[in-house]
Amino acid sequence: MSIILHVDSSVRAVSNANPEHDSISKKLAKLFINQLIKKIEIDEYIYRDVGSNPPHFITQEWIGAVFTPEAKRDRQQLQTLALSDELIAEVERADLIVMSAPMYNYGMPAQLKAWFDQVIRINKTFDFDLARGEKPLAPLLSGKTLVIITSSGEFGFEKGGVNESSGHLVPHLRTLSKYLGVADIYEIASEYQEFADHRHEQSLQNAKSKATALASKLAIILQGNTAHTSDL
Template sequence: MTHLLHLDASARPGRAGEHPHGSLTRALSHRFVARWTRARPQDAVSYRDVGLQPPPALSGEWIHAAFTPEANRSPAQRTVLAHSDALVNELLRADLLVLGVPMYNFGPPAAFKAWLDHIVRIGRTFDFDPARGDDPYVPLLADRPRQAVLLSSRGGHGFDDGGAMAAMNHLDPAVRTVLGFIGITEVHGIAIEHEEHGGERLARSVALAHARIDALVDRWLAPAPAVHRAAGMQKAALAA
């Protein structure tokens, strides 16, 4: 069974196509999860809406508590970290992250950046080992396969690699960097562009994003080729 963590970060409360001024990224993340759960209703889904219920910004007290060894934390420090612990625990349970994150002013919304700040935790999602020399950081979420899909929307266009505005895309690289740092290195990106243009260009971009989501879900859920299944059965028989 696969455990999905479905997270929305848009400040808009509704989904595009269903609500006036609804969010494009909420529509994308909903489409992904709905298609997945139709095919695999047994899979678990945890939902977190940081757009409408943003995590608190980090404080000096939070930093002090996070870098205090767990056994030495005071009750007040444990209280300060309680929300962060809940976010980390959700993340640790997940096998697949479905992240609906719009681009705001070339980067992630503040609420999503706060979520990233809360889930990068020494001793929980990464560790620091001075004995490793120039590479002291240890990603703790590399303990099993985990993947993420970043579903975004952009007012302009050309923000993908090789595009005219790629150097101004500070959303996708930031998400890939942070998730890679803690051990989630397989991150797939699908984005809607031309939101500010509207009209036919936006409609084509929405349709393309929907098609890419459907293809990605179908590819991930496709049965293994027969040769791979046979190899797995042979391996299991030899191990029996």
């Protein structure tokens, strides 16, 4: 089984009348997925563009519903959690999560954070037990692969880079990925968009090459998993 959940989060569309306005992160994610589906058969492809269709922010009522035992939730509370249930079900089904994210104000877009707030939910994607000591939270999902595809205007957010201390996008996604049940993470980054010079061109080219190479690599891994499952 290969089920892909693809979450895009730029507010820019993948293609526009003026191509200079196209989302780089969405385009890279599209390239990666197109390369992957050329190589393996996908059982299901789930797409969320939270940049253009953001999940609503959680509310006090949402927290109240989450902490109400499932059997005791009233109709209003079930309604309040309906979107969260739907988004979590998509994460649960996926073997591979492809998440594209622009850097906004050195972190993820608010729309993507809203998605995480709906998805990372007690007794659904993690549980909490004080008996675990200083780290009481534990994920309930496991075994998923995450591909993080980012685009930024500046550069050098990686370990040792000139802007490492301002790079809160990938580190935050890595921290949260634990609660999506992610075991393996791959990264593709395009930088220098705001400089609009040869460094951006080079960075974008590198990101495209990496997306193509990663699609080949993951096709083999996912196919291996499928063969293994059908052998059982």
